[in-house]
Amino acid sequence: MRISPIIALDFDSGQKTMEFLRAFDGDVNVKVGMQLYFKEGPTIIAKLKELGFDIFLDLKLHDIPNTVKSAMEVLARLGVDLVNVHAAGGRIMMEAALEGLDKGTPAGMKRPSIIGVTQLTSTDDRQVREEQLIGVSLEKSVLHYAKLTKEAGLDGVVCSVHEASIIQQVCGQSFLKVTPGIRLPESSTHDQKRIATPEEARKKGSTHIVVGRAITGATDPLAAYEQINARWKGME
Numbered sequence: 001m002r003i004s005p006i007i008a009l010d011f012d013s014g015q016k017t018m019e020f021l022r023a024f025d026g027d028v029n030v031k032v033g034m035q036l037y038f039k040e041g042p043t044i045i046a047k048l049k050e051l052g053f054d055i056f057l058d059l060k061l062h063d064i065p066n067t068v069k070s071a072m073e074v075l076a077r078l079g080v081d082l083v084n085v086h087a088a089g090g091r092i093m094m095e096a097a098l099e100g101l102d103k104g105t106p107a108g109m110k111r112p113s114i115i116g117v118t119q120l121t122s123t124d125d126r127q128v129r130e131e132q133l134i135g136v137s138l139e140k141s142v143l144h145y146a147k148l149t150k151e152a153g154l155d156g157v158v159c160s161v162h163e164a165s166i167i168q169q170v171c172g173q174s175f176l177k178v179t180p181g182i183r184l185p186e187s188s189t190h191d192q193k194r195i196a197t198p199e200e201a202r203k204k205g206s207t208h209i210v211v212g213r214a215i216t217g218a219t220d221p222l223a224a225y226e227q228i229n230a231r232w233k234g235m236e
């Protein structure tokens with residue numbers, strides 16, 4: 001995937017998505033999540049591919065190993081660039097996901113990269129402690145899932161910017177650190193808990209940033225994208 005920000009296309013229809021993307025050329029990364037994929041299915045992926053976008057298909061699979069393996073085999077045929085699973089599904093599930101992707105990738109095509117979601121960026125310390133009954137800090141839990149994801153052979157993780165540098169130290173520079181929860185200082189946090197600016201993401205070792213509402217909700221989405229891209233790449 002290009003290193004440019006990944007725009008989260010959290011829209012309720014293909015039509016709205018295409019209208020939004022009219023201002024952008026195919027030289028950007030996009031993320032298709034549950035809402036858009038459940039509405040439009042593989043058709044939306046085919047359209048975005050035709051327009052030249054790099055695609056992160058974010059369905060966050062989490063099920064028994066055999067089910068995840070079979071689902072990944074199907075997703076691999078869509079020709080997307082990046083997919084994900086919940087690391088909480090465990091090492092065997094993640095290995096099965098990788099196996100499914102390898103099996104489903106058409107001959108001569110590149111296997112999609114695959115990353116494990118550690119702790120969602122909408123999760124905070126209290127939730128880890130009181131709802132998940134995890135007896136270590138959120139940061140330790142994220143790092144543990146990152147190591148498990150690496151041991152399972154995956155290409156990286158989804159984490160917040162705040163854990164990116166420790167994951168880089170432990171799992172290496174080339175291990176993907178895809179970080180949502182990106183906000184400009186003046187923007188609303190919405191439902192996110194572990195937020196950070198694009199500059200912090202660059203300094204702390206994120207390899208990719210995912211940005212939704214700060215771009216899709218802006219009055220001028222292209223200008224918002226360009227500003228975030230410049231801050232992320234240190235080009236201001």
Ligand SMILES: O=C(O)c1cc(=O)[nH]c(=O)n1[C@@H]1O[C@H](COP(=O)(O)O)[C@@H](O)[C@H]1O
Pocket residue numbers: 008010033058060084117119120121122158159180181182190192210211212213214
């Ligand atoms: O896997 C993801 O993309 C993801 C993981 C995570 O921990 N937090 C998170 O926000 N996301 C996704 O990243 C996007 C963030 O959107 P905004 O909060 O609008 O920037 C949404 O599409 C989320 O589904």
